[in-house]
Amino acid sequence: MGAEGHSDGTVGKALDVLDLVARQGAPVRFSDLMAQTDYPKATLYRLLQTLTNQGMLALDPDTGAYALGMRLVRLAHAAWAQSSLAPIARPYLDELAEKTGETIHLAQMDQGQVLYVDKRNAAKPVEMFAQAGKVGPAYCTGVGKAMLAWTAPEALDQALARQSFYRHTDQTLDTPEKLLAELKAIRARGHAFDREEHEKGIICCAVPILTRSGRVLGALSVTSTTARTTLEALEGQAGLIKDIAAKIAAEAESWRFPEQN
Amino acid sequence: MGAEGHSDGTVGKALDVLDLVARQGAPVRFSDLMAQTDYPKATLYRLLQTLTNQGMLALDPDTGAYALGMRLVRLAHAAWAQSSLAPIARPYLDELAEKTGETIHLAQMDQGQVLYVDKRNAAKPVEMFAQAGKVGPAYCTGVGKAMLAWTAPEALDQALARQSFYRHTDQTLDTPEKLLAELKAIRARGHAFDREEHEKGIICCAVPILTRSGRVLGALSVTSTTARTTLEALEGQAGLIKDIAAKIAAEAESWRFPEQN
DNA sequence: GACTTAGTTTCAGATAATGGAACCAAACGG
DNA sequence: CCGTTTGGTTCCATTATCTGAAACTAAGTC
Numbered sequence: 001m002g003a004e005g006h007s008d009g010t011v012g013k014a015l016d017v018l019d020l021v022a023r024q025g026a027p028v029r030f031s032d033l034m035a036q037t038d039y040p041k042a043t044l045y046r047l048l049q050t051l052t053n054q055g056m057l058a059l060d061p062d063t064g065a066y067a068l069g070m071r072l073v074r075l076a077h078a079a080w081a082q083s084s085l086a087p088i089a090r091p092y093l094d095e096l097a098e099k100t101g102e103t104i105h106l107a108q109m110d111q112g113q114v115l116y117v118d119k120r121n122a123a124k125p126v127e128m129f130a131q132a133g134k135v136g137p138a139y140c141t142g143v144g145k146a147m148l149a150w151t152a153p154e155a156l157d158q159a160l161a162r163q164s165f166y167r168h169t170d171q172t173l174d175t176p177e178k179l180l181a182e183l184k185a186i187r188a189r190g191h192a193f194d195r196e197e198h199e200k201g202i203i204c205c206a207v208p209i210l211t212r213s214g215r216v217l218g219a220l221s222v223t224s225t226t227a228r229t230t231l232e233a234l235e236g237q238a239g240l241i242k243d244i245a246a247k248i249a250a251e252a253e254s255w256r257f258p259e260q261n
Numbered sequence: 262m263g264a265e266g267h268s269d270g271t272v273g274k275a276l277d278v279l280d281l282v283a284r285q286g287a288p289v290r291f292s293d294l295m296a297q298t299d300y301p302k303a304t305l306y307r308l309l310q311t312l313t314n315q316g317m318l319a320l321d322p323d324t325g326a327y328a329l330g331m332r333l334v335r336l337a338h339a340a341w342a343q344s345s346l347a348p349i350a351r352p353y354l355d356e357l358a359e360k361t362g363e364t365i366h367l368a369q370m371d372q373g374q375v376l377y378v379d380k381r382n383a384a385k386p387v388e389m390f391a392q393a394g395k396v397g398p399a400y401c402t403g404v405g406k407a408m409l410a411w412t413a414p415e416a417l418d419q420a421l422a423r424q425s426f427y428r429h430t431d432q433t434l435d436t437p438e439k440l441l442a443e444l445k446a447i448r449a450r451g452h453a454f455d456r457e458e459h460e461k462g463i464i465c466c467a468v469p470i471l472t473r474s475g476r477v478l479g480a481l482s483v484t485s486t487t488a489r490t491t492l493e494a495l496e497g498q499a500g501l502i503k504d505i506a507a508k509i510a511a512e513a514e515s516w517r518f519p520e521q522n
Numbered sequence: 523g524a525c526t527t528a529g530t531t532t533c534a535g536a537t538a539a540t541g542g543a544a545c546c547a548a549a550c551g552g
Numbered sequence: 553c554c555g556t557t558t559g560g561t562t563c564c565a566t567t568a569t570c571t572g573a574a575a576c577t578a579a580g581t582c
Contacts, residue, residue, distance in 0.1 A: 009569065010539065011311045014272040022339040031559060040541045045561070050269045054276050055372055058344060062474055064560085068340035070371035073378065074396060076337020078283035079329035110331035111316055117334065135335060213323055270538060271570065292528060301572045306530070325529085 013039070017047045018056055018068075027065035084108060085209065085218045086118040089248045093120050093220075096244045100222050100237055102229075105204075107143035108218040109151075110135065112162030114144040117218070139163040139179050140172050142194035142206030143219035148179075149186040150208045150216045171197045191238045193231055194223075201226050205234040209245045211253055220245045274300070278308045279317055279329075288326035345369060346470065346479045347379040350509045354381050354481075357505045361483050361498055363490075366465075368404035369479040370412075371396065373423030375405040378479070400424040400440050401433050403455035403467030404480035409440075410447040411469045411477045432458045452499045454492055455484075462487050466495040470506045472514055481506045 020033060034044060048066060051057040055071035081087055089106050097104045097120035104120040114136045138144030138159060148159060160176050167174045173182055186192045194204040206221035222237055281294060295305060309327060312318040316332035342348055350367050358365045358381035365381040375397045399405030399420060409420060421437050428435045434443055447453045455465040467482035483498055 008311050008314050010271045011275040011308075012315060013539095014275075015315050015317065018336065022336050022343075025339075025343055027344070029559085034559090041560085042541050042543095042562085043539080046539080047272075049561095050272045053269050054273060056276065062472065062476065067344035068336070069344070070340075070369055070376050072333075072336055072340040073345060074371060074376060075279065075283050075329070075333055076340065077395065078286070079331075079333040079337060082283075082286055082288070082329060084331070084334060108331055110335060115331050115335060134338065211323065215323065290528085295528095302529085303531085303572050303574095304570080307570080 013043075014047050014051055017044065018051060021057060021066055022068055027060055027063065027067040029063070029065050033066070080117070084117040085248060085252055088251050089118060089220075092244045092248050093118060096120070096220070096222070096241065099240060103223040105143055105206075105221045105223060106218060107136075107141075107147070107221070109138070109144075109147050109159070109216065112138060112159040114138050114141055114147070116143075122224075137164065137166075137168075137198065139165060140168055140194070140197040142192050142204040142221045142223070145179075145182060145186055145194075146192040146206040146208045146219040146221070147216050149183040149192060150210060150214070152215075168198050169196055169200050171195050173197060190242065191235075192219075193235075194221075195231065196226065203229075203231055203234060205231075205238055205241065207238065207241050207245045209249045209252070211249060217249060217252055220248070274304075275308050275312055278305065279312060279333075282318060282327055283329055288321055288324065288328040290324070290326050294327070341378070345378040346509060346513060349512050350379060350481075353505045353509050354379060357381070357481070357483070357502065358383075360501060364484040366404055366467075366482045366484060367479060368397075368402075368408070368482070370399070370405075370408050370420070370477065373399060373420040375399050375402055375408070377404075383485075398425065398427075398459065400426060401429055401455070401458040403453050403465040403482045403484070406440075406443060406447055406455075407453040407467040407469045407480040407482070408477050410444040410453060411471060411475065413476075429459050430457055430461050432456050434458060451503065452496075453480075454496075455482075456492065457487065464490075464492055464495060466492075466499055466502060468499065468502050468506045470510045470513070472510060478510060478513055481509070 017033070017037070017039075020036060021028060024032070030045070030048070033048070034041060037044060039047070048057065048059075052059050052066070052069070055069045057066050058069040059066055085106060085108065093104050093106060101122065103122045105116055106118040107114045107116050109115070116134045116136065136144070138148055148156060151159060160179070163176075163179075165174045165176070165179075166172070173179045190207070192206045194202065194206070196203055202223065203226060204221045204223040206219050208216055209218045209220060210216060220241055222234060222241055224234060278294070278298070278300075281297060282289060285293070291306070291309070294309070295302060298305060300308070309318065309320075313320050313327070313330070316330045318327050319330040320327055346367060346369060354365050354367060362383065364383045366377055367379040368375045368377050370376070377395045377397065397405070399409055409417060412420060421440070424437070424440075426435045426437070426440075427433070434440045451468070453467045455463065455467070457464055463484065464487055465482045465484040467480050469477055470479045470481060471477060481502055483495060483502055485495060
């Protein structure tokens with residue numbers, strides 16, 4: 001707690017509070033929030049009022065509990081539709097899912113963390129919203145490492161500083177040094193693996209989605225289990241995954257920036 | 262334009278800008294935004310900077326265009342999961358969809374507008390996120406009228422003031438008076454109809470989702486076409502819909518407010 | 523090479539945020 | 553039943569923050 005950093009102005013504080021409410025996972029009352037922040041009573045109170053006025057929060061009149069507001073859901077729709085790769089990538093994910101029969105993840109980087117923006121499940125039909133929006137660690141997932149490998153130096157430093165390097169399994173790369181060496185290897189190879197680094201028995205092969213100028217837009221991965229397949233077999237799909245990633249990148253560039261001269 | 266109203270402070274302005282970006286539907290450059298707002302250059306600039314710092318917006322370094330940021334997607338996920346009825350209602354929607362074979366809508370009220378938070382399509386499998394988050398008018402949809410009918414007087418006034426009463430079809434209730442009369446009838450009947458008021462050929466039967474204390478949480482509807490069925494046939498489902506709505510309400514109350522004594 | 527156009531920075535003044543403290547209401551306890 | 557604690561809301565003088573005209577820089581254009 002307390003390591004919030006250099007919040008910019010009132011807006012920053014308001015958004016802090018918004019995050020705080022989001023983190024709870026359930027509606028919270030004033031005093032609960034009060035206990036979790038350093039803001040003085042009156043300040044927190046006004047912040048909450050403002051956010052509620054604005055529809056970013058909703059105050060349940062029965063219980064006096066604050067919950068995230070509907071305006072956020074509306075914004076979310078727009079965010080997902082316009083700024084994530086998901087809508088563009090959808091048909092390609094379908095294609096990849098069908099060809100591989102495995103679980104597919106589409107991810108983007110968010111403040112040093114991996115944000116899953118879409119997903120295809122091996123067995124079950126899609127479960128959007130419930131899955132997309134989830135975040136995960138960057139240093140020990142295939143998509144995370146794929147994105148980091150092509151991230152520019154300064155941004156990479158910032159991202160590295162945000163990694164916990166928690167040792168999820170005995171394969172986890174648990175220091176920046178190990179990770180940097182791995183990133184170099186990934187750049188050379190063109191794709192990243194997850195060698196059960198995040199979860200025992202789960203492996204994946206991931207590739208970055210890059211603009212022509214070499215900037216990272218996101219990453220795409222095919223995930224499976226050691227029970228079902230091997231890393232080598234997954235690597236056999238690397239070419240296919242790269243092709244799909246390239247198609248997504250191409251479409252992203254032509255769609256999202258139509259007015260490029 | 263400029264009928265923004267009584268924005269509260271800097272936060273309000275920042276959120277205005279956020280909405281503005283969201284409204285565009287695609288990444289926009291500074292000058293495009295500049296043209297659409299009354300804020301002076303420097304002010305808009307600083308607001309955009311702040312929002313970008315905070316991860317609510319993302320500035321594409323190649324094109325200099327602002328898009329909605331990933332932090333928003335993350336917040337959105339939380340909003341949907343924690344504060345909408347959708348996660349609670351999911352299994353019940355499935356049940357209702359299966360029993361009726363028709364399109365199901367789950368909606369909540371957001372600033373006088375109907376916000377669809379989940380949906381089951383008659384034919385195709387679920388398309389979340391792509392569908393949920395959409396907004397629609399309240400005065401001429403089944404779910405909208407169902408919610409308005411049980412809305413407390415002052416809130417109702419506010420909501421009515423926000424309706425456009427645009428005449429979508431010749432069945433549209435295009436004045437507050439007609440609507441109020443209809444709301445009375447709906448309260449008496451216990452469920453609302455959409456008699457092709459929004460779109461020709463589209464009809465529905467909707468019921469409110471109410472807390473024990475009588476507060477509106479949302480609404481649930483079964484939608485069909487005049488080609489496939491009739492209003493009378495739909496009304497035959499009203500009992501079923503009400504049962505499902507009651508279950509959702511019950512679960513919402515016990516789940517979202519577990520600490521009620 | 524002068525002239526737009528697009529984006530960024532400055533700075534004194536205006537405004538809005540701050541937070542300690544007082545206040546109110548409801549639940550609690552004796 | 554009344555004093556007290558808990559939970560939430562309002563006041564208001566102080567001060568930090570936001571404001572926005574204008575100056576400035578960096579790229580295009582002609």
